[in-house]
Amino acid sequence: xxxxxxxxxxxxxxxxxxxxxxxxxxxxxxxxxxxxxxxxxxxxxxxxxxxxxxxxxxxxxxxxxxxxxxxxxxxxxxxxxxxxxxxxxxxxxxxxxxxxxxxxxxxxxxxxxxxxxxxxxxxxxxxxxxxxxxxxxxxxxxxxxxxxxxxxxxxxxxxxxxxxxxxxxxxxxxxxxxxxxxxxxxxxxx
Amino acid sequence: xxxxxxxxxxxxxxxxxxxxxxxxxxxxxxxxxxxxxxxxxxxxxxxxxxxxxxxxxxxxxxxxxxxxxxxxxxxxxxxxxxxxxxxxxxxxxxxxxxxxxxxxxxxxxxxxxxxxxxxxxxxxxxxxxxxxxxxxxxxxxxxxxxxxxxxxxxxx
Numbered sequence: 001x002x003x004x005x006x007x008x009x010x011x012x013x014x015x016x017x018x019x020x021x022x023x024x025x026x027x028x029x030x031x032x033x034x035x036x037x038x039x040x041x042x043x044x045x046x047x048x049x050x051x052x053x054x055x056x057x058x059x060x061x062x063x064x065x066x067x068x069x070x071x072x073x074x075x076x077x078x079x080x081x082x083x084x085x086x087x088x089x090x091x092x093x094x095x096x097x098x099x100x101x102x103x104x105x106x107x108x109x110x111x112x113x114x115x116x117x118x119x120x121x122x123x124x125x126x127x128x129x130x131x132x133x134x135x136x137x138x139x140x141x142x143x144x145x146x147x148x149x150x151x152x153x154x155x156x157x158x159x160x161x162x163x164x165x166x167x168x169x170x171x172x173x174x175x176x177x178x179x180x181x182x183x184x185x186x187x188x189x190x
Numbered sequence: 191x192x193x194x195x196x197x198x199x200x201x202x203x204x205x206x207x208x209x210x211x212x213x214x215x216x217x218x219x220x221x222x223x224x225x226x227x228x229x230x231x232x233x234x235x236x237x238x239x240x241x242x243x244x245x246x247x248x249x250x251x252x253x254x255x256x257x258x259x260x261x262x263x264x265x266x267x268x269x270x271x272x273x274x275x276x277x278x279x280x281x282x283x284x285x286x287x288x289x290x291x292x293x294x295x296x297x298x299x300x301x302x303x304x305x306x307x308x309x310x311x312x313x314x315x316x317x318x319x320x321x322x323x324x325x326x327x328x329x330x331x332x333x334x335x336x337x338x339x340x341x342x343x344x345x346x
């Protein structure tokens with residue numbers, strides 16, 4: 001009898017193991033927040049006391065975007081909406097028809113962004129996103145042209161971080177992203 | 191025919207559950223690894239806006255977070271209702287940013303320090319004034335790599 005009992009206790013019942021594991025699992029499921037860590041990358045310019053003077057540049061090379069405290073857009077002196085901003089910017093930078101009033105060439109194009117202190121952050125980010133999107137699309141077009149010329153392998157179909165660094169650098173040197181942000185005017189601060 | 195029938199009757203219907211704990215443990219470990227226990231409780235409301243041109247932040251240890259938004263209801267008595275900035279787990283002023291950046295910097299290996307990114311998690315309804323102050327302070331402190339945190343929106 002005694003021998004029988006000792007032999008039985010050698011084996012631990014693992015049936016409840018699943019329950020314990022389930023409990024822990026549910027705890028972690030509930031507490032987990034998969035944080036979306038995504039965003040628009042920006043490189044800020046080093047601090048300098050004096051403002052960059054864009055008036056020295058040729059007027060045709062500057063794409064000025066103003067966002068006021070009412071979240072309205074003024075692009076090159078004309079009222080504009082966010083939805084058409086990207087196409088405008090692309091046309092300005094690339095200037096396919098070689099118009100006199102748009103950028104001489106992509107390397108000379110400069111985007112000047114200015115906002116009020118009362119501008120909504122959401123609007124500001126939308127505008128920034130559209131400008132970035134314009135460049136991203138131009139870069140993609142440049143990559144596709146490179147593929148057509150046979151400079152880049154045909155597997156590349158768009159500009160992304162998956163491209164080798166030297167291709168990315170080459171594309172970006174042809175169409176550099178130059179965005180100058182002026183100090184905001186103090187309107188509409190809460 | 192009768193032989194066949196007999197065989198089926200003999201096999202036990204119960205499926206062995208012996209490997210169930212292993213499967214569950216595997217799931218458990220997956221979630222344990224994926225989980226990021228948030229070290230700072232947010233005292234402000236932050237709903238980041240949507241955007242399309244997003245870049246994923248890869249190395250979490252190289253990222254420090256600055257939150258900007260309106261204080262939550264229960265903290266409004268202390269901090270008011272206008273947008274405030276939170277560093278770590280406390281509401282701070284713009285002047286405290288350099289110290290905050292330095293405290294994060296010393297934890298990062300020296301050769302990785304140029305790759306430090308500041309993630310700005312800003313509420314969409316905040317006005318640019320406070321954001322601009324933070325940006326100016328970041329520029330003065332030599333922290334130029336900034337990420338405007340946003341949620342993915344489908345392209346057109």
